Amino acid sequence: xxxxxxxxxxxxxxxxxxxxxxxxxxxxTVDEGEVVLIIGPSGSGKSTLLRSINxxxxxxxxxxxxxxxxxxxxxxDIRKIRExxxxxxxxxxxxxHKTALENISMAPMKVKGKTPExxxxxxxxxxxxxxxxxxxxxYPGQLSGGQKQRVAIARALAMEPKVxxxxxxxxxxxxxxxKEVLDxxxxxxxxxxxxxxxxxxxxxxxxxxxxxxxxxxxxxVEIAPPDVIFDHAEEERTKKFLKHIL
Amino acid sequence: MAPLEKQGGTRIDVTDGALLPTRGDGRIIDSWRITxxxxxxxxxxxxxxxxxxYDQIFRVVIKGAPLTxxxxxxxxLGSIILGLFTGLGQIARGRVLNLIAGVYVELIRGIPLLxxxxxxxxxxxxxxHLDGLPAAIIALSICYGAYMGEIFRAGIQxxxxxxxxxxxxxxxxxxxxxRLIILPQTMKIIIPAIGNEFIAMLxxxxxxxxxxxxxxxxxxxxxxxxxFLSLETYxxxxxxxxxxxxxxxxxVATMEDRMNKHE
Ligand SMILES: Nc1ncnc2c1ncn2[C@@H]1O[C@H](COP(=O)(O)OP(=O)(O)OP(=O)(O)O)[C@@H](O)[C@H]1O
Ligand SMILES: [Mg+2]
Numbered sequence: 001x002x003x004x005x006x007x008x009x010x011x012x013x014x015x016x017x018x019x020x021x022x023x024x025x026x027x028x029t030v031d032e033g034e035v036v037l038i039i040g041p042s043g044s045g046k047s048t049l050l051r052s053i054n055x056x057x058x059x060x061x062x063x064x065x066x067x068x069x070x071x072x073x074x075x076x077d078i079r080k081i082r083e084x085x086x087x088x089x090x091x092x093x094x095x096x097h098k099t100a101l102e103n104i105s106m107a108p109m110k111v112k113g114k115t116p117e118x119x120x121x122x123x124x125x126x127x128x129x130x131x132x133x134x135x136x137x138x139y140p141g142q143l144s145g146g147q148k149q150r151v152a153i154a155r156a157l158a159m160e161p162k163v164x165x166x167x168x169x170x171x172x173x174x175x176x177x178x179k180e181v182l183d184x185x186x187x188x189x190x191x192x193x194x195x196x197x198x199x200x201x202x203x204x205x206x207x208x209x210x211x212x213x214x215x216x217x218x219x220x221v222e223i224a225p226p227d228v229i230f231d232h233a234e235e236e237r238t239k240k241f242l243k244h245i246l
Numbered sequence: 247m248a249p250l251e252k253q254g255g256t257r258i259d260v261t262d263g264a265l266l267p268t269r270g271d272g273r274i275i276d277s278w279r280i281t282x283x284x285x286x287x288x289x290x291x292x293x294x295x296x297x298x299x300y301d302q303i304f305r306v307v308i309k310g311a312p313l314t315x316x317x318x319x320x321x322x323l324g325s326i327i328l329g330l331f332t333g334l335g336q337i338a339r340g341r342v343l344n345l346i347a348g349v350y351v352e353l354i355r356g357i358p359l360l361x362x363x364x365x366x367x368x369x370x371x372x373x374x375h376l377d378g379l380p381a382a383i384i385a386l387s388i389c390y391g392a393y394m395g396e397i398f399r400a401g402i403q404x405x406x407x408x409x410x411x412x413x414x415x416x417x418x419x420x421x422x423x424x425r426l427i428i429l430p431q432t433m434k435i436i437i438p439a440i441g442n443e444f445i446a447m448l449x450x451x452x453x454x455x456x457x458x459x460x461x462x463x464x465x466x467x468x469x470x471x472x473x474f475l476s477l478e479t480y481x482x483x484x485x486x487x488x489x490x491x492x493x494x495x496x497x498v499a500t501m502e503d504r505m506n507k508h509e
Pocket of ligand 1: 017020021022040041042043044045046047048049
């Protein structure tokens with residue numbers, strides 16, 4: 001257990017938006033292969049925390065290490081960290097002018113310098129993995145929400161990230177499409193991917209999460225394994241929130 | 247000229263200049279049809295029924311058409327390039343770039359086009375020995391570049407923020423994200439607006455006649471000074487511009503229509 005490599009190390013992360021303090025000194029570590037679920041009320045800072053890890057939001061205090069590489073300071077190499085972290089957004093953010101295959105193969109070619117043949121072969125393999133091998137020529141506009149999100153996951157995986165960040169990946173989906181996306185994420189978790197997931201899907205949490213983090217008002221209130229936190233939360237705030245959503 | 251409006255978040259329309267007919271708007275299509283029918287009928291009547299002196303005038307005036315088109319096409323190209331950099335300058339994160347682009351736009355918008363054209367033409371002539379044609383193209387490009395810049399800026403800002411974020415999250419640089427993700431989508435939504443600028447430019451290109459370029463209007467003026475047939479000549483000039491502009495606005499509308507259907 002103790003030999004596990006630290007993949008994400010968040011130390012005293014602060015984000016001051018001026019009007020609100022979205023993160024008030026967050027400490028959290030994620031081991032290699034660990035799946036961490038982040039829950040909490042709207043505005044509690046979940047997205048901000050996730051988006052700080054690849055610096056879509058710049059911290060105003062504290063430090064984050066991704067596989068030992070610092071995110072802040074003169075030694076920070078933001079593009080390396082972004083190559084190593086895949087992100088999946090609530091509203092997919094697929095590139096609408098590119099086909100599914102191009103969406104997936106583009107960054108490996110442009111960022112990692114892969115040849116078109118390599119990148120396309122890898123993209124086809126990933127499309128197959130998310131169950132969309134017959135949709136490589138489809139444009140995002142021709143795909144359902146669930147299919148779009150699966151392509152988005154494949155696009156992130158194409159960069160061979162060390163950590164995957166998911167920000168409410170199923171919140172924009174019709175209920176009947178949630179499962180197909182969660183199944184892909186479940187597979188990924190079982191294959192040992194390090195994952196940080198903002199989601200309130202309790203079934204997924206129990207099946208895949210090693211730990212659940214409850215955030216409120218820019219702070220981490222409680223961290224525990226899913227069964228513990230859902231059934232025997234210690235903090236009043238956690239209990240109150242869970243009663244609200246369960 | 248051309249105030250911009252965002253419509254439904256993704257479409258940009260220019261609210262003045264030629265009215266673009268679109269399918270489903272029967273009234274505008276009718277007014278377009280009536281106008282073009284009138285213009286063509288009037289032109290044909292003058293040329294083939296009244297004949298003298300209109301057929302002679304037409305032959306003189308139409309010789310200016312290649313120059314009118316040449317100046318327009320060249321200046322549209324120039325203003326697109328200038329507009330791209332102006333638009334990027336306006337949204338860049340560097341304060342200095344914002345200021346340079348912003349001052350350029352304000353300056354150009356505050357001076358009448360004819361005054362700018364004459365000024366730039368003579369200013370350029372003072373330092374470089376340019377022929378009339380390149381000078382006119384450069385002058386019009388500088389004038390229209392400011393408006394194109396506004397179109398590009400609005401077009402880029404109409405692309406959802408998530409597109410840039412997704413590209414950055416994949417490890418692309420801002421430049422790559424702009425070039426590969428944002429601008430291709432921008433181009434698509436600003437093509438109708440650029441088409442509209444093309445039509446406006448074609449009309450405004452008649453201003454180059456004051457700097458001795460022999461476009462459609464200049465040929466007409468020369469003809470008037472030879473024959474004193476002012477009313478007849480300018481009637482033909484006006485009809486020629488009208489027919490060209492109406493046909494172009496139809497083409498722009500059709501293109502836009504086809505693009506919308508392609509979605
Ligand atoms: N760009 C921004 N500018 C100013 N304030 C912001 C910005 N982004 C987020 N905030 C504020 O920061 C706080 C945390 O926002 P965040 O989006 O991280 O919450 P969240 O937990 O993801 O909420 P939700 O469940 O609604 O997605 C909120 O008060 C929000 O209003
Ligand atoms: Mg959020």
